[in-house]
Amino acid sequence: MTALAALIRRDISIALRVGGGALIGVLFFLSVVVLMPFAVGPDLALLARLGPAILWLGALLASLLTLDRLFMADHEDGSLDLIVMSRTPLELACAAKALAHWLAAGLPLIIATPILGLLLNLDAAPTLAVALTLLAGTPALTFTGMIGAALAVTLRRGGLLLAVLVLPLSIPVLIFGVAASQAAIAEPASFGAPFSILCALSLLSLVIGPFAAAASLRHGLD
């Protein structure tokens, strides 16, 4: 346990320091959401209707933005070799790294959501619904994205490959995340069903992600 706690602590403090990636995601999220009203126009009703989708798209792209460095940085400086050689199972180490990434890069997005909701003319209830669905859905993005990040290390291709590999996997998360948030605006739609599926997607990726990433790292090192 101390080993995993040490890994999480290290990754978070690297992300939060100068040159780390934690704030880049939030800034990107902010710029997407701030620019959207200028592109769509000052139609308040339209903005409120598009709001949840815009917030979700922004959060999805922002959370993928820094994900390609998840294993690449450790690979480049040789840390990955020592992580693979350690007595901690590689699956757990991968899960710890993804958790640290989510805490440093995913959680700030969720905290920023209520403020950005104001810019899109969203009421309190829909904003809260978007924040809640992001809380349930972003772990799925991080943990499936981790598989792509591990493959990017072993195939020696950077961010582009990651986006191509991971974006299709994140489509279900986007669909159910936006569906659940829309339900908070349009009454007849149900919030429970898409939200449950979103939670299920997150739980599934929590299980599959670390195993797939660890397998990819083990076979790809040379």
Place this chain on the structure above:
Amino acid sequence: MRLLGREVSCVRGGREVFTGLDFEVAQGEALAVVGPNGSGKTSLLRLIAGLLAPFGGSIALEGGDAELTLTEQSHYLAHRDALKTALSVSENLSFWRDFLGGAGFDPAETLAKVGLDHAAHSPASFLSAGQRRRLSIARLLAVQRPVWLLDEPTNALDSAGQSLFTVLMADHLARGGLIVAATHVPLGVAARQLRLEDAA
């Protein structure tokens, strides 16, 4: 405890690096792997470390901790120093000690042993190549593995650092450790030689 390699062969990128390699390192012994560039010294270390799969043959540690694999009982001192430049020197060392499990090793004391105590709180990005190597050596001490796999360990070290490292290696061997080192210069401790020939 004995490290035993039998008929080990290695193929990298479709090229045969070496074949039918036999070697043996007993407790308290060092093995110096020598040979020209590209003869597979680093590949051999990575095979022993478990980071590469052998194309043929086997490598085993006899009489070690039965609960642990050879990989888990080894520490690999590679070219790349596994440092995070965003962290301070002592944070880097503390992390590896906690992650690789070297309970009871005080980071400050270990840094003093390799002559880095004055730099403990400065960011690792300010270290020179030789100081980075010293920090790697501190890590090697802190994680307490019986099998040391060293890839040109004295690269970038000044003469004081080299003689310090010779003493540390001798200590490790005296405590019953094993050393396999890829090197172009004499190790400084009594060592068997394993000569790899150029495959081409």
